[in-house]
């Protein structure tokens with residue numbers, strides 16, 4: 430997490446294109462309505478939050494990334510971790526987490542929280558090269574009913 434605070438200045442320069450490519454792919458699988466409430470867990474600078482046409486919320490523990498995210502319009506951002514999401518049960522119609530799960534301190538706790546605040550639409554992705562790949566895959570399968578797993582260039586993307 431400190432790593433992300435430190436690289437906040439250059440984050441979009443480094444990762445914008447690859448993250449937007451993932452969002453473009455995800456949009457083929459996830460349709461949202463204008464009235465839907467969407468939460469982006471590990472939203473970073475809001476790259477993966479701002480591109481949806483609905484009511485958008487983002488949480489991230491890295492304050493320096495959130496400062497950049499807050500410059501983006503009409504999104505509610507809160508400083509929080511996946512392990513303790515500050516919203517009530519089933520508050521969101523859609524919960525996404527793009528390339529963040531491998532960073533959670535406690536993946537199981539984070540996934541359980543994501544499930545708790547969501548309803549039945551989730552997009553979960555993490556870096557394929559993560560050392561925790563096998564554990565994360567097992568935990569996602571334990572807690573969610575997966576419709577499809579997409580192997581992208583850098584991420585595994587679970588459509589729930």
Ligand SMILES: C[S@@+](CC[C@H](N)C(=O)[O-])C[C@H]1O[C@@H](n2cnc3c(N)ncnc32)[C@H](O)[C@@H]1O
Nearest residue numbers: 433448471472473491510511527529532533534
């Ligand atoms: C590769 S970035 C992805 C950011 C954003 N989703 C995107 O695609 O641009 C990983 C993010 O995970 C966040 N993160 C680290 N630990 C976390 C935790 N415990 N809960 C939620 N997010 C966390 C980092 O602060 C960082 O913003």
